[in-house]
Amino acid sequence: MSIYLTRKIVSPDFERLLTAFHGLEGAVARPNQGIRVEGLTGRLDPLSETQQKMLAAAIALVKGEADRRRTCYAMELEQLVQICGIERGNLYESLLNETAKLLKKGVWIFDEANRSVVRTVWFQSIEFSAGKIVFQFADKALPLIFRCTSDSPGSDLIKGIQYKGKHTLAVFAMIWPCRGKGVIEYSIPRLMQQLSLEHTRYSYGQLKLRILEPAFREIYSRDDAVFVRFRPLFSGRKVEGVRFEVTVGEEARALRRLEPEFRIVPSGE
Structure with a gap:
């Protein structure tokens, strides 16, 4: 029987990068922008209250989905309007403005198992079509999203949609x-x-x-x-x-x- 030992080389530069990641500006001042669930740590961009509700509504659509390759999820536009509580006076202008801003927002994700750090936006696109809003998640954001919709402890972060x-x-x-x-x-x-x-x-x-x-x-x-x-x-x-x-x-x-x-x-x- 042969036994082979391998030595994993840890890059000092990468360790310094991880130190910088955990000390990102705002991470200490705003702990509510951090997610830690099933081996993934996320640092979220600041979101307005309407953007939070839109993101939470989209993530809630993923709950129970078995196909991990699926990226698009739709809901009735009227339902989203009720969730977000946008004033009727400038309803559509506000919704379009918040959507444009949300499409630029994203998250830093640290994968403990793979020792990797990735920067990704939440959505590849958001489409309004035939009375519905269709959220297309970015591929790199999906691992964190699927973990947040499981029965793990961190998944309760999306319950605020209610x-x-x-x-x-x-x-x-x-x-x-x-x-x-x-x-x-x-x-x-x-x-x-x-x-x-x-x-x-x-x-x-x-x-x-x-x-x-x-x-x-x-x-x-x-x-x-x-x-x-x-x-x-x-x-x-x-x-x-x-x-x-x-x-x-x-x-x-x-x-x-x-x-x-x-x-x-x-x-x-």
């Missing part, structure tokens, strides 16, 4: 990667950045009433297996940041039986 509130998807995208990671703290500027509200002048009170509470109530109404403990962090009388902890699964259901409605924990409690 939300109707204007800011619910952004809040969901912020908290979901933090599940099971213990207590997370954000400064108010970082929180506003995570929610793509950094250019607004919301006070914490306005943020709480207009964004956070409505979004968390909708998340709770759709899913009984998520529990969020959320509280403001004060410096004197001013709110300087927030602290939250996300629990999911059976433990979350048990906590929800004790506290079924979402509430922001008051200071001192």
Whole structure:
């Protein structure tokens, strides 16, 4: 019996490239733009809320598909309009503008098994035809998409498609990667950045009433297996940041039986 040993040579240049990939600008500041599922790590381009919903709607069409070579998926245009919640006044202009922008957006994908990094757009084309919208995915994006539509842990990233509130998807995208990671703290500027509200002048009170509470109530109404403990962090009388902890699964259901409605924990409690 012969035994052959092979030595795998690791390129120092490639290792430096991987270091650069994991430190891409914005990756730390916006952790909700990262996907990690079944050996693949993705760094997503920033997306507007409408673009997020369009992408999530397209990915949801792939769920359950057995043919891994299929790239085109169609849905009714009216259904997409309802999902995206676009105002009727400038409906078609907004949809065309968002589509053009989405076609330029993509993702960096690191394959741990093959030790490869690829840059790809999400879609090769998006076509409007006979009352339908047809999404043609880029070939290089499909491995990540098929993993995101499996029953693996990362697949829940597309469940935000169900939300109707204007800011619910952004809040969901912020908290979901933090599940099971213990207590997370954000400064108010970082929180506003995570929610793509950094250019607004919301006070914490306005943020709480207009964004956070409505979004968390909708998340709770759709899913009984998520529990969020959320509280403001004060410096004197001013709110300087927030602290939250996300629990999911059976433990979350048990906590929800004790506290079924979402509430922001008051200071001192």
